[in-house]
Structure formats: C-alpha cells, structure tokens
Amino acid sequence: MSPATPLAVLALAATVGIAALMALTRLANRPGRAAAILTPMLFAVLVLFLWEVLTRGLAVPQVLLPAPSVIARAFWNASPELLQDVRQTVLFAAIPGFVCGSALGMVTGIAVDRSPFLQQGLLPLSSFASVIPIVGVAPIMILWFGFGWQSKAAVVLLITFFPAFVNMVAGLREASPIERDLMASYASTYWQTLWKLRLPAALPFLFTALKVNASLALIGAIVAEFFGAPVYGLGFRISAEIGHLALDRVWAAIAVAAAVGSGSYALLTAAERAATFWHPSQLPGSDRNS
Amino acid sequence: MxxxxxxxxxxxxxxxxxxxxxxxxxxxxxxxxxxxxxxxxxxxxxxxxxxxxxxGIWPSNWWNPRPTLPSPPQIAVATWTGLFGYPVTSPRSLIYHAAVTLEAALAGFGLAAVLGTALATAIVHVRLLDRGLLPWVIVSQSIPVLATAPMVVVAMGYMGFSGLLPKAVISASLAFFPVTIGMCKGLRSPQTVQLDLLRTYNASGRQVFWALRWPSAIPYLLPALKIAMALAITGAIVGELPTGAQAGLGARLLIASYNGLMLLMWATLIVASLTAGLAVGALALLERALPRFRLPA
Incomplete structure (x- = not known):
C-alpha cells in the first residue's frame, strides 16, 4: 500500500465524516425504537471507521494508538491467552468476590435492620468507605493471601460490600408505613413482612447496588493485579504487554474487559427488568437514563 | 410515654x-x-x-516490627510519623506524597468538570449526540476505564508528557462520566411547563439555558462532583502505579508492596483515605453552603 498523503487522508476523513454525520442526524431525528438502537450503533461504526482511516493514513505510531484492525488481529492471535486471563480475573477473582461481597453486604443490611443504633453507626462509616480508594488494600491482601486469585477476590469482596450494605439499608426503608401497617393488620411476623413486602420493595435498590458492584468488581480485580499477579490475568496482561510496548495486545485485553463489563451490566439490567417490572422506573415512558 | x-x-x-x-x-x-x-x-x-x-504481656504483640495485622496504635504511630515525622519536602513525608497525588487529582477533576459539563450541554442540545453518543457514555460506566491507565501513561510518555499530566488525564477519564450523566439529568430537569413559559416569553435557546436549565442543573452537579472527586483521587493513585513514579501515594503503596512494608501500606492507605475524605468533604460543605441549589428532599 502506497503511503497516502496526510492531506488526502484528512480530506477523505472529513468528507466521509460530515456526510455520515448529516445522515445520522436525519436518522436521530426520526422517532421510534429502530432509530434509537441504530443511531448509537452507526455512530460507533463511524468512529471506528474514522479511527482506522486516520491512524493508518496519518501513520500514527502504534505506541500512541493502534488501528482497530490491528487490535482485532491481536485479539485473534492472543485469544487463548486472553481466555485464560478472563478465567483468572473474572471467574476466579471478580465473580466470587462480587457474590460474596454483595451477599455479605445485603445480609449485614438485614442484620442491622432492627437496630437503628447500628444503622446510624454503620451508615456514616459506609459512606466514608465509598469515598476512599479501597483498591489500595490490594498490596495488603497480596501479603496476606499471596499473588493468586484469592487476594484479588478479597479486594473485590471489600469493594463490593459497602454499596450492597448501603443500598440494602436504604431499600428496606422503601416500604411505606401504610403498607407495613397492612401487613401488621394481617398479623404477619417480622420475617413474613420482610420477605413478602420489604425485600421486594427493596429490589430496585439492590439491583442498583449489583450494577454498581459489577463494574467495581471488574475494576478492583484488574487494578489489584497491577500490584502483582501470577503470569496471567487481564490486569497482568495489560501491565506486562505495556512493558513490551505491544499496545495492540493491551487494547485487545481492554476490549475484552469492556465486553465483560458491559455484558454483565446488560445481564443485570435484563434481570432487573424481569424482577422489578412493576416499578415506575421500568414502565414505558420513564426516564431511560436512570 | x-x-x-x-x-x-x-x-x-x-x-x-x-x-x-x-x-x-x-x-x-x-x-x-x-x-x-x-x-x-x-x-x-x-x-x-x-x-x-x-x-508475658499481650499488648506488646501490638508492636511487632513486621506485623501480619498491625494493631490500631501501631498504625496510628506509623501514620503520624509519616505525616509529621519528616519535613514536608522529604520524600519520606506522606504529606509530600499526598500533595503530589492531590495535585494530579484536582487537575483531572477540574478537567472532568469542565469537559463533562460541556459534553452534557452538547448532548442536551444536539439530538444526534443525544441518541448516538449518550448510550455509549452510559455503557462506558460498566467498562473498567481504569484498566487503560498504564496505556495512557505510556502513550503520553511517548508524546513527551510525564508526571502530572498523564495522571490528570487518567483522573479526568474516570471523573468525566458521573459529571456528564449528572449534568444531562440536571439540564433536562426543567419541566415542560417551565420550558413552555419561557417559549411564551420568546426566549432564545441561550436565554433558556442560562435562565432555566443551568440553575436547575446545579443541584445535580454537586452530588456528581462529589462522586467525580472520589474517582479522581482513585484515578490519580492508580495512575501512579505503572509509571515507575517516585512520588505520590500510589508510588508509595507500590514501594511498600514490593518491600513487604505492612506498616507503610497501612499508613499510606490511611493518608489516602483522609485526603479523599477531606476533598469530598469540602465539596459537601460547599453543597451545604448553597442551600438554594439543593434538591428538594
């Protein structure tokens, strides 16, 4: 391939870009579900196309930004390794940590439900915990549990505990006094009220916590690997390939992490829609950004 | 009774x-x-x-020089020494490292606040961005952006930038999303009635923005900024991990990690938490000081 002149490349990119944007604007202004789904997809395709044309045409060094096709090839070539990395980081570290941390947080939330004192004591500490960079405990966990997945799972557990706890406490307050009085008039026990009224009412909060935790778990597992890991794992792959300046492989690993992240988010959103179909936020016409 | x-x-x-x-x-x-x-x-x-x-005295287990789990008083002493035991300019002083990290975090935070607000303004006004870009901004919240930190450091190092700027960019790339999403919600919070009223006044788009959209968005801005600040500090710390940086809380954590210095890890972690707590607390105070901009409960 003969090297194109930068000016020609820029002119091509600008022409295609402007034409595509005009077409997309017309699409975006059309009502309906198809347009709402197609617009972001085509927008992404346009971005990828411009990325490819500009990085290749302007001969952007690989260290700065590899072209999407280069990344795709790296992804293809490295797929066995990446599969092992995903197994290590997602299956062994992120998911067990996520499950244990979220479950522990929710159980603690129920446990302190009957004690306003414990709630008032733990909530400020938990909101402080949401501010601090908890991932910094990774080196401590590595000293305690070694370089393997155990230390990463421990970090993820710690990170995911607090959102689950805080949202469980907030969610259990969601059932209104009238509804509780109704349950009381049925002579229902504390546990019956909890199970039949308050936990279902808390579900939107719990799903919020789970969605937050899903991305926190992935971030925690990856960043914890920056502190030290066995010779596989997504975080290890990223920091090791950076050392070799193999940026295409780094991007491939990041693409995998992004796919796992948005995949789990989509799963949780689907589960939320199925479980809390009755909630106003799930009804058609509600604010789709919330 | x-x-x-x-x-x-x-x-x-x-x-x-x-x-x-x-x-x-x-x-x-x-x-x-x-x-x-x-x-x-x-x-x-x-x-x-x-x-x-x-x-035969059990509390002396509290002062084990290489503890597995340092006792609270031991951590307190280590933190105190780290903070006040050395001159502020010394590379052993945790105040020095906290300042380095905070500087990068604040730069990234400012960048994120400005860019996030600008993007939200664009999204609210341009339909193509609203339908084409906003879904991706929302999806990107589920993506581990922090994983790109080492790459940002290397790419910017290649372009000749090192030190503060790469860390600030990492911080900004994290803090950017809550600001954008919060401001999108905020700028859209005026009700149809209010927008219609301004239309009857024949208000221009710019007038609608400054008289109605912007003031109604402020209550959404401050909570978003608090989240952004916490993320910016995490971003700056993680940005210090892959750089071989000599200064900053992240670099300090990494050095402690390599040398198995449990006490230094704890002290650094406490100082990082205090830094984040103070920075977010300052924003919370600002929020409290502007009661007319608070969301009605």
Whole structure:
C-alpha cells in the first residue's frame, strides 16, 4: 500500500465524516425504537471507521494508538491467552468476590435492620468507605493471601460490600408505613413482612447496588493485579504487554474487559427488568437514563 | 410515654429529618471503637512476637516490627510519623506524597468538570449526540476505564508528557462520566411547563439555558462532583502505579508492596483515605453552603 498523503487522508476523513454525520442526524431525528438502537450503533461504526482511516493514513505510531484492525488481529492471535486471563480475573477473582461481597453486604443490611443504633453507626462509616480508594488494600491482601486469585477476590469482596450494605439499608426503608401497617393488620411476623413486602420493595435498590458492584468488581480485580499477579490475568496482561510496548495486545485485553463489563451490566439490567417490572422506573415512558 | 415508644420513635424522627445530633455522633463513634477493639484483639492473636510471649504481656504483640495485622496504635504511630515525622519536602513525608497525588487529582477533576459539563450541554442540545453518543457514555460506566491507565501513561510518555499530566488525564477519564450523566439529568430537569413559559416569553435557546436549565442543573452537579472527586483521587493513585513514579501515594503503596512494608501500606492507605475524605468533604460543605441549589428532599 502506497503511503497516502496526510492531506488526502484528512480530506477523505472529513468528507466521509460530515456526510455520515448529516445522515445520522436525519436518522436521530426520526422517532421510534429502530432509530434509537441504530443511531448509537452507526455512530460507533463511524468512529471506528474514522479511527482506522486516520491512524493508518496519518501513520500514527502504534505506541500512541493502534488501528482497530490491528487490535482485532491481536485479539485473534492472543485469544487463548486472553481466555485464560478472563478465567483468572473474572471467574476466579471478580465473580466470587462480587457474590460474596454483595451477599455479605445485603445480609449485614438485614442484620442491622432492627437496630437503628447500628444503622446510624454503620451508615456514616459506609459512606466514608465509598469515598476512599479501597483498591489500595490490594498490596495488603497480596501479603496476606499471596499473588493468586484469592487476594484479588478479597479486594473485590471489600469493594463490593459497602454499596450492597448501603443500598440494602436504604431499600428496606422503601416500604411505606401504610403498607407495613397492612401487613401488621394481617398479623404477619417480622420475617413474613420482610420477605413478602420489604425485600421486594427493596429490589430496585439492590439491583442498583449489583450494577454498581459489577463494574467495581471488574475494576478492583484488574487494578489489584497491577500490584502483582501470577503470569496471567487481564490486569497482568495489560501491565506486562505495556512493558513490551505491544499496545495492540493491551487494547485487545481492554476490549475484552469492556465486553465483560458491559455484558454483565446488560445481564443485570435484563434481570432487573424481569424482577422489578412493576416499578415506575421500568414502565414505558420513564426516564431511560436512570 | 416517650420512653415506651423510643424504639420506634428514634427511627421515625430520624426519617422525619429531625437530627438527634447526639445519637448521630455517638453511634458511629461507638461502632468505630467496637471495630477498633475487635481489631486490637485480632492483632494480639495474629502477630506472633516471641519477645512479648516471653515477657508475658499481650499488648506488646501490638508492636511487632513486621506485623501480619498491625494493631490500631501501631498504625496510628506509623501514620503520624509519616505525616509529621519528616519535613514536608522529604520524600519520606506522606504529606509530600499526598500533595503530589492531590495535585494530579484536582487537575483531572477540574478537567472532568469542565469537559463533562460541556459534553452534557452538547448532548442536551444536539439530538444526534443525544441518541448516538449518550448510550455509549452510559455503557462506558460498566467498562473498567481504569484498566487503560498504564496505556495512557505510556502513550503520553511517548508524546513527551510525564508526571502530572498523564495522571490528570487518567483522573479526568474516570471523573468525566458521573459529571456528564449528572449534568444531562440536571439540564433536562426543567419541566415542560417551565420550558413552555419561557417559549411564551420568546426566549432564545441561550436565554433558556442560562435562565432555566443551568440553575436547575446545579443541584445535580454537586452530588456528581462529589462522586467525580472520589474517582479522581482513585484515578490519580492508580495512575501512579505503572509509571515507575517516585512520588505520590500510589508510588508509595507500590514501594511498600514490593518491600513487604505492612506498616507503610497501612499508613499510606490511611493518608489516602483522609485526603479523599477531606476533598469530598469540602465539596459537601460547599453543597451545604448553597442551600438554594439543593434538591428538594
């Protein structure tokens, strides 16, 4: 391939870009579900196309930004390794940590439900915990549990505990006094009220916590690997390939992490829609950004 | 009579927004003390210290020079020494490292606040961005952006930038999303009635923005900024990990990690938490100082 002149490349990119944007604007202004789904997809395709044309045409060094096709090839070539990395980081570290941390947080939330004192004591500490960079405990966990997945799972557990706890406490307050009085008039026990009224009412909060935790778990597992890991794992792959300046492989690993992240988010959103179909936020016409 | 229903009453009054300040202060303090007590007991059990065992005094397990679980007083002393034991310019001073990290975090935070607000403004006004870009901004919240940190450092190093700027970019790339999403919500919060009223006044788009959209968005801005600040500090710390940086809390953590210095890790972590707490607390104070910009409860 003969090297194109930068000016020609820029002119091509600008022409295609402007034409595509005009077409997309017309699409975006059309009502309906198809347009709402197609617009972001085509927008992404346009971005990828411009990325490819500009990085290749302007001969952007690989260290700065590899072209999407280069990344795709790296992804293809490295797929066995990446599969092992995903197994290590997602299956062994992120998911067990996520499950244990979220479950522990929710159980603690129920446990302190009957004690306003414990709630008032733990909530400020938990909101402080949401501010601090908890991932910094990774080196401590590595000293305690070694370089393997155990230390990463421990970090993820710690990170995911607090959102689950805080949202469980907030969610259990969601059932209104009238509804509780109704349950009381049925002579229902504390546990019956909890199970039949308050936990279902808390579900939107719990799903919020789970969605937050899903991305926190992935971030925690990856960043914890920056502190030290066995010779596989997504975080290890990223920091090791950076050392070799193999940026295409780094991007491939990041693409995998992004796919796992948005995949789990989509799963949780689907589960939320199925479980809390009755909630106003799930009804058609509600604010789709919330 | 009030005694009889105290159990329910506390809960109800707290919800009604009447703060019982003594309880609100007391409860966290008591819980914190209880946690520290459990921690101290665990520290005496976990840290083997032959000398202390020979002397037969258990609290001396608290001062094991290479502890598995450092005791609270030991951590407190290590933190104090780190903060105040050295001159502020010394590379051993944690104040020095906290300042380096905070500088990068604040730069990234400012960048994120400006860019996030600008993007939200664009999204609210340009339909193509609203439908084409906003879904991706929302999806990107589920993507581990922090994983790109080492790459940002290397790419910017290649372009000749090192030190503060790459860290600020990492911080900004994290803090950017909550600001964008919060501001999108905020700029859209005016109701149709209000927008219609301005239309009857024949207000221009710019007038609608400054007179209605912007003021209504401020209550959404400050909570978003608090989240952004916490993320910016995490971003700056993680940005210091892959750089081989000599300064900053992240670099300090990494050095402690390589050398197995448990006490330094804890002290650095505490200082990082304090830094984040102070920065977010300052924003919370600002929010409280602007009561007319708070969301109605």
């Amino acid at each position: 009030s005694e009889a229903i105290a159990g329910i009453g506390v809960f109800r009054t707290a919800r009604a927004g009447v703060p019982q300040w003594s309880r609100r202060i007391l409860a966290p303090v008591v819980i914190l003390c209880a946690l520290l007590a459990i921690w101290s007991i665990a520290a005496t059990l976990v840290n083997p210290s032959p000398a202390a065992a020979a002397a």
